[in-house]
Amino acid sequence: MSGPLSDIRVLDLTWVLSGPFATMLLSDMGAEVIKVERPGMGDIARGNEPNVNGVSTYFLSLNRGKKSITLNLASPEGKEIFLRLVDRADVVVENFVPGTMSRLGIGYDALKERNSRLIYAACSGFGQNGPYAAKPAFDIIVQAMGGILSITGEPGGPPVRPGISLGDIAAGLFLCIGILGALQERQKSGLGQMVDISMLDCQVAIQENAFVRYLATGEIPAPLGTRHPVFAPFQVFPTEDGYIAIATMGGVQDQWPLFCAVIGRVDIIDDPRFETGWRRSQNHAMLEPIINDALRMRTTREWLAEFETVNIPCGPVKNIAQAVADPQVAARNMITEVSHPQAGKFKVVNTPLKFSRTPGHIERASPDLGQDTEEVLSRLLGMTGAEIARLMETGAI
Amino acid sequence: MSGPLSDIRVLDLTWVLSGPFATMLLSDMGAEVIKVERPGMGDIARGNEPNVNGVSTYFLSLNRGKKSITLNLASPEGKEIFLRLVDRADVVVENFVPGTMSRLGIGYDALKERNSRLIYAACSGFGQNGPYAAKPAFDIIVQAMGGILSITGEPGGPPVRPGISLGDIAAGLFLCIGILGALQERQKSGLGQMVDISMLDCQVAIQENAFVRYLATGEIPAPLGTRHPVFAPFQVFPTEDGYIAIATMGGVQDQWPLFCAVIGRVDIIDDPRFETGWRRSQNHAMLEPIINDALRMRTTREWLAEFETVNIPCGPVKNIAQAVADPQVAARNMITEVSHPQAGKFKVVNTPLKFSRTPGHIERASPDLGQDTEEVLSRLLGMTGAEIARLMETGAI
Numbered sequence: 001m002s003g004p005l006s007d008i009r010v011l012d013l014t015w016v017l018s019g020p021f022a023t024m025l026l027s028d029m030g031a032e033v034i035k036v037e038r039p040g041m042g043d044i045a046r047g048n049e050p051n052v053n054g055v056s057t058y059f060l061s062l063n064r065g066k067k068s069i070t071l072n073l074a075s076p077e078g079k080e081i082f083l084r085l086v087d088r089a090d091v092v093v094e095n096f097v098p099g100t101m102s103r104l105g106i107g108y109d110a111l112k113e114r115n116s117r118l119i120y121a122a123c124s125g126f127g128q129n130g131p132y133a134a135k136p137a138f139d140i141i142v143q144a145m146g147g148i149l150s151i152t153g154e155p156g157g158p159p160v161r162p163g164i165s166l167g168d169i170a171a172g173l174f175l176c177i178g179i180l181g182a183l184q185e186r187q188k189s190g191l192g193q194m195v196d197i198s199m200l201d202c203q204v205a206i207q208e209n210a211f212v213r214y215l216a217t218g219e220i221p222a223p224l225g226t227r228h229p230v231f232a233p234f235q236v237f238p239t240e241d242g243y244i245a246i247a248t249m250g251g252v253q254d255q256w257p258l259f260c261a262v263i264g265r266v267d268i269i270d271d272p273r274f275e276t277g278w279r280r281s282q283n284h285a286m287l288e289p290i291i292n293d294a295l296r297m298r299t300t301r302e303w304l305a306e307f308e309t310v311n312i313p314c315g316p317v318k319n320i321a322q323a324v325a326d327p328q329v330a331a332r333n334m335i336t337e338v339s340h341p342q343a344g345k346f347k348v349v350n351t352p353l354k355f356s357r358t359p360g361h362i363e364r365a366s367p368d369l370g371q372d373t374e375e376v377l378s379r380l381l382g383m384t385g386a387e388i389a390r391l392m393e394t395g396a397i
Numbered sequence: 398m399s400g401p402l403s404d405i406r407v408l409d410l411t412w413v414l415s416g417p418f419a420t421m422l423l424s425d426m427g428a429e430v431i432k433v434e435r436p437g438m439g440d441i442a443r444g445n446e447p448n449v450n451g452v453s454t455y456f457l458s459l460n461r462g463k464k465s466i467t468l469n470l471a472s473p474e475g476k477e478i479f480l481r482l483v484d485r486a487d488v489v490v491e492n493f494v495p496g497t498m499s500r501l502g503i504g505y506d507a508l509k510e511r512n513s514r515l516i517y518a519a520c521s522g523f524g525q526n527g528p529y530a531a532k533p534a535f536d537i538i539v540q541a542m543g544g545i546l547s548i549t550g551e552p553g554g555p556p557v558r559p560g561i562s563l564g565d566i567a568a569g570l571f572l573c574i575g576i577l578g579a580l581q582e583r584q585k586s587g588l589g590q591m592v593d594i595s596m597l598d599c600q601v602a603i604q605e606n607a608f609v610r611y612l613a614t615g616e617i618p619a620p621l622g623t624r625h626p627v628f629a630p631f632q633v634f635p636t637e638d639g640y641i642a643i644a645t646m647g648g649v650q651d652q653w654p655l656f657c658a659v660i661g662r663v664d665i666i667d668d669p670r671f672e673t674g675w676r677r678s679q680n681h682a683m684l685e686p687i688i689n690d691a692l693r694m695r696t697t698r699e700w701l702a703e704f705e706t707v708n709i710p711c712g713p714v715k716n717i718a719q720a721v722a723d724p725q726v727a728a729r730n731m732i733t734e735v736s737h738p739q740a741g742k743f744k745v746v747n748t749p750l751k752f753s754r755t756p757g758h759i760e761r762a763s764p765d766l767g768q769d770t771e772e773v774l775s776r777l778l779g780m781t782g783a784e785i786a787r788l789m790e791t792g793a794i
Binding site: 004005007008021025029044045047048049050052057058060061062108125126127129130131132135136137138139140141142143144145146147148149150151152153154157158159160161162163164165166169170173174176177178180181182183184185187188189191193194195196197198200201202203204205206207208209210211212213214215216217220221223224225226227228230231234235236238243245246247249250251252253276277278308311313314315316317318319320321322323324326327328329331332334335346347348349351352353354355356357358 | 401402404405418422426438441442444445446447449454455457458459505522523524526527528529532533534535536537538539540541542543544545546547548549550551554555556557558559560561562563566567570571573574575577578579580581582584585586588590591592593594595597598599600601602603604605606607608609610611612613614617618620621622623624625627628631632633635640642643644646647648650673674675705708710711712713714715716717718719720721723724725726728729731732743744745746748749750751752753754755
């Protein structure tokens with residue numbers, strides 16, 4: 001093990017995406033992540049297609065580097081083994097509907113009696129309290145209820161989902177931050193605590209700008225295509241052969257005059273409608289056609305060269321294949337290869353967490369269901385092969 | 398100070414969004430965040446409209462809880478003060494174009510000589526190495542180049558930007574994780590290190606599913622409106638009076654038969670085209686009209702009641718005003734009020750990081766430019782009022 005978290009052990013009860021994304025980040029940073037799964041079935045994401053040689057790519061991507069043990073938490077023996085593992089763990093993570101763990105007798109109150117240093121991190125659709133606490137939720141539900149679909153899409157058009165499972169991914173990132181924050185605090189106090197992450201809360205948090213604009217002005221934010229709500233020009237424009245993204249800096253270092261010079265429209269530099277980034281944003285309906293007419297005259301490649309020369313931030317709009325082939329993505333080693341016994345060599349996205357002295361890395365491929373049960377139970381709990389075989393027979397593991 | 402990071406001091410050189418979002422999270426968790434700004438000018442986001450009583454809401458939202466000191470890092474005296482503060486800091490964070498800090502003589506190599514325990518966290522458009530390292534970038538540029546615009550929008554339509562500055566927000570979240578990971582490691586080694594976060598890397602990381610699907614199958618992901626790429630039904634559908642988000646669980650607990658029963662179409666339960674979530678996703682063009690016809694017959698409210706009864710995850714599509722008014726958002730205390738001397742009482746988004754034993758909170762409003770210079774220099778460096786007055790005269794602070 002290497003990486004900044006190489007002394008941290010995580011019991012990972014999470015499934016599907018939000019929790020597994022968080023524990024993937026911990027694993028990439030060197031933590032020992034022991035995925036605890038139901039015997040016979042495991043994380044339902046093991047069944048998520050598309051597959052490579054019968055192995056789920058969805059599961060492979062999120063669970064690389066982790067170990068898997070099977071435990072029947074509803075059986076007294078399975079529960080006892082879990083509690084003994086809790087004695088030796090730094091962190092327990094789960095993303096069940098609130099109340100599930102307590103009903104099994106292994107809620108935070110029970111676990112902290114066993115291990116006062118334990119960090120117990122829970123991620124759920126709506127959090128551990130409030131009127132919706134017991135409601136089940138997946139990604140699209142919290143994206144819809146948090147408002148982001150209402151500000152994504154074409155002006156006047158129907159709601160659009162950002163192209164990723166941002167309900168889960170945002171919650172996974174905050175879940176990881178909460179766990180690390182609690183670990184830092186434990187260094188002083190010697191005590192663990194519970195971290196309670198709500199996917200809906202996280203939607204509100206990542207939209208702080210839209211929420212605060214509404215709270216301050218009373219104007220309800222609406223979808224804007226590709227443009228930014230308070231700066232302009234700061235969006236994607238069509239060119240002769242495709243699209244270009246341009247982001248001028250406003251304020252005291254306003255690049256507007258430079259931008260006008262590049263597109264050959266010095267005549268509008270002093271137009272009072274376009275005086276500041278905010279005014280250009282407010283008068284966008286008049287501004288956009290002027291810019292569109294200018295940029296449609298040349299190719300994306302030609303415009304990129306022009307804007308780069310004067311240091312105006314710009315870039316091409318890439319699809320996923322083009323992003324994969326990007327030389328910067330390669331230079332940063334963001335696509336890496338892992339070997340899986342059944343799936344063979346396959347490519348996954350590498351961690352964006354780059355540490356100079358203790359770099360993390362992907363230790364190994366995603367685990368088969370229960371492949372590490374014996375190793376973990378013998379190493380951590382001192383169980384013998386005979387004991388483990390008996391537990392397997394009773395269905396506890 | 399309270400919160401899990403109450404023993405951590407951060408020198409925050411960041412500006413605009415990605416860095417300030419990360420240090421806001423640290424501040425909400427109780428860290429002392431000292432924003433270091435240029436005399437006279439400060440973070441250019443102080444000028445970002447809309448304003449409340451002349452104060453930028455954009456700046457207020459991101460910088461609540463922080464302190465502000467002014468330092469001219471280009472002057473020898475200003476630099477010397479900065480180095481003395483580095484001696485007393487746990488973390489330095491910056492989001493300049495790579496090379497900026499080294500040109501000022503305060504790059505990581507120089508700072509670690511002063512303080513070997515220092516965590517130096519840098520966030521940039523493309524990271525500290527690679528062919529694009531020196532290019533400037535703002536949010537929309539890395540969103541365009543990372544591919545997410547190409548998978549957001551209507552099928553066959555133009556690129557659409559997710560409604561938030563996801564290039565900055567994602568990078569800010571990873572930046573916070575990197576800082577906390579390095580702090581955790583320092584407990585063992587006693588040593589700091591550099592954390593190098595690239596906004597483009599973070600775009601790749603949050604799109605792991607799209608990248609891995611492409612890498613495994615060679616099919617280039619495309620925009621899908623509101624639907625999920627590998628599950629169905631898992632999207633937003635129009636109803637008689639609006640929209641509803643529905644997310645059925647697939648796999649071994651497939652809710653498809655239940656879903657069909659609710660919409661009154663038990664006849665399609667065993668249709669081989671719709672046998673699994675993946676097949677329904679592949680045959681979506683045939684499935685969607687069937688569901689649309691059924692759901693258009695009743696209101697969102699009526700359908701929510703139906704789906705909730707059978708525990709199929711569902712929710713309304715809310716706009717920002719409706720999300721603000723949501724009782725769950727209120728129960729979780731996600732909107733909170735801060736008092737600012739000039740702006741008055743204003744509402745901001747609260748932290749989604751909920752800790753049971755050491756809850757964080759928002760200590761105070763955003764700082765005026767340099768309002769804490771005297772307090773910080775006298776408390777941390779033992780400077781007298783006369784010394785500080787002289788430095789002010791020379792323009793070093």
